[in-house]
Amino acid sequence: MSQKALVIETAKAPFIIKSVPILKPGAGELLVRIMAVALNPVDHAIQARDALPNVKYPAILGCDVAGIVEEIGQGVEEHAKGDRVFFNPDWRANHGGFQQYTVISVDHLAKIPPQISYAEAASIPLTFCTAVIPLLAANPIGAGLNPTFDPTVSFKADSALVIGGSSSPYSSSNTSAIAKSSPIASSKHSDYLKSIGATHVIDRTTLVYVAYVQPWSIMEIGYACLAHGGQMATAHPSPPKPEDAEATGRKTYGVFASTRIPSNIEFGKLMWKNISKLLEDGIIKPNRVEHVPNGLAGIAGALPRFEGGSAGVSGVKLVVNPQETL
Known part of the structure; x- marks a missing residue:
């Protein structure tokens, strides 16, 4: 055949x-x-x-x-x-x-x-993996916020800043389900972002203080927004490790967004076991x-x-x- x-x-x-x-x-x-x-x-x-x-x-x-x-x-x-x-x-x-x-x-x-x-x-699959692996998977793969992928765990008392808030990883993972979020995106997507739980939307097009930002600069900006002990997850598989990381307790996590590579397989099994219920209940959205x-x-x-x-x-x-x- x-x-x-x-x-x-x-x-x-x-x-x-x-x-x-x-x-x-x-x-x-x-x-x-x-x-x-x-x-x-x-x-x-x-x-x-x-x-x-x-x-x-x-x-x-x-x-x-x-x-x-x-x-x-x-x-x-x-x-x-x-x-x-x-x-x-x-x-x-x-x-x-x-x-x-x-x-x-x-x-x-x-x-x-x-x-x-x-x-x-x-x-859903690739974008959801991009968002949740660096956030939820255990160290050193991710920040370890929910390494067992327990759907009852909540982080609504915490806050998250999302750079690229209208991108597919933010939308599919509905980051607001695990934290109060303030995405940075263009204003044309603000109503949609608020409909999936964003608390604030910062328009990236209105204030042009920087005419062009390299991808590495975006990560540096995100890192600079962290409080001491804060954590940053990025879709780049190899984020930079700033010199003050150990002194400030700030950490960065990259991701290869697949549950098929050896380091992600066990977390991936937990993710796939729970994702249908999260979708059915509207906790995450396509x-x-x-x-x-x-x-x-x-x-x-x-x-x-x-x-x-x-x-x-x-x-x-x-x-x-x-x-x-x-």
Whole structure:
């Protein structure tokens, strides 16, 4: 049996659609028919610039997947054919979402609550991991705020400053669920941010004291906002360690936003075990989504939008249905 997949044959090669085999689920795995895959800047960075190390080619990318279970592997008891699930696939093993079917371990997925669409579910995995791993996972991976991912733990007496507040990680994790938050974002997203619990929204466009800020400078600004003993989580995997860190007790945590890498696997299992209930109860919310037409054929044209910053993609996740591929 074969399927259609969007493939990068060699580093920096253009995307092509080709027929590839449909994988068989092994023990403890499911075969999933992909109904939605969200696009991310990392997908464009890998194809255009070969931006991550150790990518094996030919490569099938796609970090955020939602779909329907088609086949059950040996030993799987808690899932059945027809279940709606979402997950962060192992794209390095060519199990990514830019294809019509993939396999996934039952330890790294969750069921989609009835009120959540496939597209909404696909908007969650990578961005949620980006937010919660550096905040909740145990040291040295993260700040250790909730290493057991106990859904009853609350930090509403604490405060958080979110730089890039309308970005997908803030929106999907609903940081206000664990702390009072003041995101920095453009004013056009202020109503949306307050609807998911922000206490204050600081418009990043009105006061132009700095004409251009490098990514490292943003982290330095965030660090400067910390009180003694404060902690900063960043989406950059290798944040700088300032010279005064030990004296002030301030700490920084970066993240490789996947529950599939060895350091994150055990925390990831806890996260996937609890995330469905958090979604069902409205404690966390999916991102707003924008449908990209033409299935896998629409991806190559949509990914360059990430080069435009907020002018290209802002406040939404771009989502494709691979089953629409002609």
